[in-house]
Amino acid sequence: MNSDEQSAEWSVVPSDIGPLLLAATGTGLVSVIFHAGPPVREKALGQLRTRLGAEPVQTPGSARLAEPIRQLAAYFAGGLKEFTLPLDWSLTSGFHREVLRELASGVPYGTVVGYGDLAARVGQPGAAQAVGAAMGSNPLPVVVPCHRVVESDGGLGGFGGGLETKRQLLALEGVLPQPLF
Known part of the structure; x- marks a missing residue:
């Protein structure tokens, strides 16, 4: 995996269940974190940094995150029944x-x-x-x-x-x- 694929871009987005931290690599969506207020966010980013070996970068308007954000909004609005996102499975084995x-x-x-x-x-x-x-x-x-x-x-x-x-x-x-x- 090259460094661009392994680097993570992240953003916190509102949802019906509270703020979600979304992170994506060049491979796909790698992490969704619930209740992403400041303490949870800092812990999650530290874990991503350790697990991916790269500093996660906050990127509002990230192209990598645009589709996950769109699909999650559609899901919470009741209009999406199946996610069709590329997923990065590197945080599980x-x-x-x-x-x-x-x-x-x-x-x-x-x-x-x-x-x-x-x-x-x-x-x-x-x-x-x-x-x-x-x-x-x-x-x-x-x-x-x-x-x-x-x-x-x-x-x-x-x-x-x-x-x-x-x-x-x-x-x-x-x-x-x-x-x-």
Whole structure:
């Protein structure tokens, strides 16, 4: 990977679930960070710097981020059901990457899947807890829809962005009723 592909451009954008930090390399969208206020943003940028080996650069109006920003806005407006973005999978590997790729391609908008079912889809039927760990380390939430993974008994399970954020995303997709307030 050349240095241009590995360098990351980032921006914070508003969304219905709070500010999101988006980062993209020359390969594609590499990171989506929830609740991207100053403390979260600084921590996330430090992690990107370490993981990518390059200083992330804030670039409002970045060509790399224009399409991710457009598609996320359309998603939150209810008009986009499937993201069609180039993704940079370099922040995940092995089993986690395999699970996240299956999630991205095999669990469409408005549906959910159980942790155990997702484990079985990647040939590891006993690995529900490992699927949970993969969801927790997902560098591309919303776009790679870890909010669609739930417990087999119907419980929401965990979520890196917080359970209220998971509820909001599932309500947006029509899986849960919209909150009354």
